[in-house]
Amino acid sequence: MFSKACEYGIKAAIFIALKSYQGERVSLKDIAAKIDSPEAFTAKILQKLAKNDIVDSIKGAAGGFEIEKHKIASIQLAKIVDAIDGDSIYIGCGLGLNKCSEDHPCPVHHKFASVREELKKMLESTNLEELALGIKSGASYLKT
Amino acid sequence: MFSKACEYGIKAAIFIALKSYQGERVSLKDIAAKIDSPEAFTAKILQKLAKNDIVDSIKGAAGGFEIEKHKIASIQLAKIVDAIDGDSIYIGCGLGLNKCSEDHPCPVHHKFASVREELKKMLESTNLEELALGIKSGASYLKT
DNA sequence: CTTAAACAGGACAAAATTGTCCGAATTAAT
DNA sequence: ATTAATTCGGACAATTTTGTCCTGTTTAAG
Ligand code: FES
Ligand code: FES
Numbered sequence: 001m002f003s004k005a006c007e008y009g010i011k012a013a014i015f016i017a018l019k020s021y022q023g024e025r026v027s028l029k030d031i032a033a034k035i036d037s038p039e040a041f042t043a044k045i046l047q048k049l050a051k052n053d054i055v056d057s058i059k060g061a062a063g064g065f066e067i068e069k070h071k072i073a074s075i076q077l078a079k080i081v082d083a084i085d086g087d088s089i090y091i092g093c094g095l096g097l098n099k100c101s102e103d104h105p106c107p108v109h110h111k112f113a114s115v116r117e118e119l120k121k122m123l124e125s126t127n128l129e130e131l132a133l134g135i136k137s138g139a140s141y142l143k144t
Numbered sequence: 145m146f147s148k149a150c151e152y153g154i155k156a157a158i159f160i161a162l163k164s165y166q167g168e169r170v171s172l173k174d175i176a177a178k179i180d181s182p183e184a185f186t187a188k189i190l191q192k193l194a195k196n197d198i199v200d201s202i203k204g205a206a207g208g209f210e211i212e213k214h215k216i217a218s219i220q221l222a223k224i225v226d227a228i229d230g231d232s233i234y235i236g237c238g239l240g241l242n243k244c245s246e247d248h249p250c251p252v253h254h255k256f257a258s259v260r261e262e263l264k265k266m267l268e269s270t271n272l273e274e275l276a277l278g279i280k281s282g283a284s285y286l287k288t
Numbered sequence: 289c290t291t292a293a294a295c296a297g298g299a300c301a302a303a304a305t306t307g308t309c310c311g312a313a314t315t316a317a318t
Numbered sequence: 319a320t321t322a323a324t325t326c327g328g329a330c331a332a333t334t335t336t337g338t339c340c341t342g343t344t345t346a347a348g
Contacts, residue, residue, distance in 0.1 A: 001145065001233065001236075001238055001260075002238065002239075003335075003336090004240065004335075004336065004337095005335080005336075007238075007239050007240040008240075010239060010251075010252070011239055011250075011251075014251055027293085027294065027295090028294080028295070029294090038336080038337055038338080039337095039338090040337065040338050040339070041336065041337045041338080043295075043296080043297090044296095044297085044336095044337090046295085047295085047296070047297080050295095050296095057295065057296090058294085058295080058344095058345090059294065059295045059296080059343075059344045059345065060293075060294060060295075060343090060344045060345025060346060061291095061292065061293040061294055061344085061345055061346045061347070062293075062294075062345075062346055062347090063293075063294045063295060063344080063345070063346090064294075064295085065295090077252070089145065092145075094145055094146065094151075095146075095151050095154060095155055095286075096148065096151040097285070097287065097288065098288060104285055104288070105283075105284050105285070106155075106284060106285060106286070107154075107155075107158055107275040107276075107278050107279060107284045107285075107286070108154070108221070108270070108275065109284060111266050111270055112266070114266075115259070115262050115263045115266050116145075118259050118262050119259045122255050122256070122258075122259050126252070126255055131251040131252065132251075134251050135251060139249075140249050140250055140251045140253060141241070141248055141249070141250060141251075142250070142251070143241065144241065144242060144248070147305075147306090148305075148306060148307095149305080149306075171323085171324070171325090172324080172325070173324090182306080182307055182308080183307095183308090184307065184308050184309075185306065185307050185308080187325075187326080187327095188306095188307090188326095188327090190325090191325085191326070191327080194325095201325065201326090202314095202315090202324085202325080203313075203314045203315065203324065203325045203326080204313090204314045204315025204316065204323075204324055204325075205314085205315055205316040205317070205321095205322065205323040205324055206315075206316055206317085206323075206324080207314080207315070207316090207323075207324045207325060208324075208325085209325090
């Protein structure tokens with residue numbers, strides 16, 4: 001469904017949000033350990049998140065990643081997915097036609113488009129804050 | 145969402161169903177041309193569909209692929225997807241945890257699982273016959 | 289100022305997916 | 319029987335995705 005990069009990106013963002021909520025800045029090493037992801041690969045993904053203004057990266061000793069507290073609740077899952085995987089999941093044809101359209105639909109268009117719309121709505125209506133709270137409360141987990 | 149292999153597989157199955165409905169057997173070359181897919185790669189996928197008893201393959205001159213008419217309406221999209229991509233799309237965790245479960249859910253589990261369930265229902269409730277009829281009636285297209 | 293901790297980013301490597309080629313086997317038609 | 323049309327399947331190649339490594343830069347602390 002999502003690429004590995006996107007999975008790591010989502011988990012990393014959640015973890016950073018959680019820590020930022022508690023006023024802590026986290027290092028790459030910490031992130032990778034907590035979400036169980038390859039460190040160097042995760043670094044690339046964090047660069048993308050930083051370039052897309054989803055997380056802030058601070059260089060130098062005592063540096064790391066953080067998200068401004070007031071932004072946490074306003075970052076939707078959709079924004080992260082879009083930053084990493086692009087928008088093909090929202091607008092691409094399920095059977096790989098050049099372009100998904102009502103005028104020239106593939107055989108599964110109508111059925112597929114509604115599921116895709118569900119997914120889109122879900123991603124747009126879910127924000128980092130609620131996801132981070134789930135981790136904090138022990139209701140959900142980032143690994144294993 | 146689906147792999148390329150799966151996309152080709154679905155389109156191929158629809159085309160074969162359409163022709164079988166009209167009592168015609170189709171060759172690999174024909175299929176690849178009509179669904180706009182690489183021929184040799186499509187051959188591999190058809191072998192998988194044949195091994196999974198979704199299509200029948202007939203060797204030799206005047207050979208090709210077909211689906212028994214009476215089976216067309218009973219072949220669900222889910223069966224094709226499962227044959228080619230496996231069941232990870234149904235049972236895998238959206239964030240890549242080893243195992244999706246209620247007991248140890250990832251942060252998006254509840255939201256994701258319901259979309260996934262929608263997808264599953266869609267795939268299970270859609271059969272080759274209706275898809276083929278869409279093509280036959282000109283309501284949908286297999287390429288461009 | 290020096291050092292150590294951290295991110296940035298380019299080059300590289302491994303693995304998975306997608307795609308190609310070709311010889312072998314099968315079958316219908318001549 | 320021979321030939322031509324066709325699928326089968328193994329080996330290979332290209333591309334994309336995933337993952338690693340190393341050097342450079344930034345910055346806090348001593
Ligand atoms: S045209 Fe295929 S999903 Fe819309
Ligand atoms: S645990 Fe992640 S989707 Fe169920």
